[in-house]
Amino acid sequence: MIQSIAKENTTKIVLLVMDGVGGIPNNKENQTELEAAFTPHLDKLAEESICGLQLPVGNGITPGSGPGHLGIFGYNPLKYQVGRGVLAAGGINFELKDGDIAARGNFCTIDEQGKVTDRRAGRISTDLNQRLCKLLQEKINIPGVEVFVETVKEHRFLLVLRGKNLSGELLDTDPQETGKKPFPARTKNERVNPTAKIVDNFLNQAKQILHHEHPANMILLRGFSQKPQWPSMKECFKLNSAAIAAYPMYRGVSKLIGMDILETGETIESEFETLKNNWDNYDFFYVHIKKTDSYGEDGNFEAKKQVIEEVDRFIPMLRELEPDVIMVTGDHSTPSKLAFHSWHPVPVMIWSEDCRSDEVNHFNETSCVHGGLGPRFPAEDLLPIVLANAKRLEKFGA
């Protein structure tokens, strides 16, 4: 529907995503990280914005980073689901080709009967992982299939199979508990699948190669998937879009919907510099701040608060660029009290000259409940409002 009324314009949009920014009270004053942080510029922006709390996927749903981002990009995260293998490839900047099969691998430990005793092989070091991946890469030989075994981190690696007519319709080989043998490669629909034979061949060779290793003497595979053919931001919303993200995983998600990936550094400052330097080249900029989530997952209230304060100091620089629309939010909540992603709605604000601001003057969980977007706004519907504010939607009906 939005696709049919989207139109081009010269207006510019910035989507600033503080990963996992939402929180729950976790200090002596019973405040969230956003509430405790000193954020004069974000609060000024909130005063001039329409505010609320957004639901990335649905009520009670704790989103992973993929669905959390797809919603705020205007894609229904239940419809656009991406496999773990494809995300792992994005996460290490592995360029998947059409038709490639990607899977997330774990090194694991099995006993003499072949039963899994540790699904993560004691979380082996990344160094050991690299040696084992190299070993598998060198020794495994499957006729007609190119095999890539790439280190991710600790016990995690990426497997990519490249060949003709491969199918990603395979179930996990990971039995999900110890005391059980890994499953062979199986199809979802019980039909005979040549790709399953190829994967079994791979697994058998890997088992022999790793036989004398310890503790990583076997592998488990999950999330077989192929690069999805999704409509791009250009096709859906007529936006020339660019992603500014220091972490590969977020570049990966952005690439799936056709964003250009801009080279940038690790710091928040360098991300905003990248924004400034590319200002003339795009309509839509997605700027991703990772460390709010990282410190949330570490349970580090104070450090998460400080990242928010650092972002706040760059808001004037953002506003000097004179974007037509600014949206600030997160892809999900990561309360430092819980130290993991959570189901709580995420503060959001949309600023434009014509946004019709509400009475919210602080960008935080408690204030945004009273905003014009309401306390449970579907993430997927944010982008249409952003586009409307950017005068990029035609009128519907006569």
Next chain:
Amino acid sequence: MIQSIAKENTTKIVLLVMDGVGGIPNNKENQTELEAAFTPHLDKLAEESICGLQLPVGNGITPGSGPGHLGIFGYNPLKYQVGRGVLAAGGINFELKDGDIAARGNFCTIDEQGKVTDRRAGRISTDLNQRLCKLLQEKINIPGVEVFVETVKEHRFLLVLRGKNLSGELLDTDPQETGKKPFPARTKNERVNPTAKIVDNFLNQAKQILHHEHPANMILLRGFSQKPQWPSMKECFKLNSAAIAAYPMYRGVSKLIGMDILETGETIESEFETLKNNWDNYDFFYVHIKKTDSYGEDGNFEAKKQVIEEVDRFIPMLRELEPDVIMVTGDHSTPSKLAFHSWHPVPVMIWSEDCRSDEVNHFNETSCVHGGLGPRFPAEDLLPIVLANAKRLEKFGA
């Protein structure tokens, strides 16, 4: 669903629609038109009502008047879409019969190669339009088809074709830009369509007849459509309904859902007089105020504000009739700051003795955010609440 539990009753409902009433701040005090207007009676009603902001079609969507009205009449505006030709017929009170094909026409200017140089023929006068329509009406002859060419205004006219087995599945002949030739009549599905031949015959005759005219020497046709077969307000909600609207377009939309159209004058006073005079004859009255939208589109903040104040002065007269339920809203926002329809949600209030009023005491954009209907209530769901307040819905389930 609502249809299955709707029941008859003797209660009376008034839906007061101030067209385009919603606004955004646009005066020195940073107020909207509703906020700046002196509206003691609307505010008193708000104090006793359940309030909120309603979304006519969806988030970010700027509705035309058709979809904007269908939502507040309880019809899903995405499901019930009506063509421009049918709306144009409603707009000039042309009575379409079942099977008629209606299209919106423009007089345009073409050059010697037949390319369009002005899609509106310099916005010719309505007088010239009338002469040209009469000329076409008299001279065009298509065997087996009755042709009606009716003046709308300036360069706009209505074409109606009446005959056997005609199809409205035709694309616009308007190329939408100058420098191109008008399209011939084409079907949406590329199939051969006898109606396309009839339209081409009409276009060829029109071209010859207008050959020596200037600047209106050709016509463009848009929005081919047939009167839709929609369920009536009576069928959906068991309501005997009447429309009081000074402007033809709104009478047209009302007629599509089976409302009786009451004769009324141009002024707000005469509309309320019509309401009073017909009070005993209907269950549901739709009263339409046009000028809030007209002045909004003119960018005239002060005049729009004054229309709101004029409506306010008739609220006591409305309440003296002792309706059981009153709903006040608009079909969309038309902020004078933007001078066109917009995507912003529209203030709405539903009053009845049993509505369970909230803490909102002012009928405007900022206050209604905090109302019991919330800041983003789907327009389509308003009528069920109105019916419930009118004790016109059965209990659902045992």
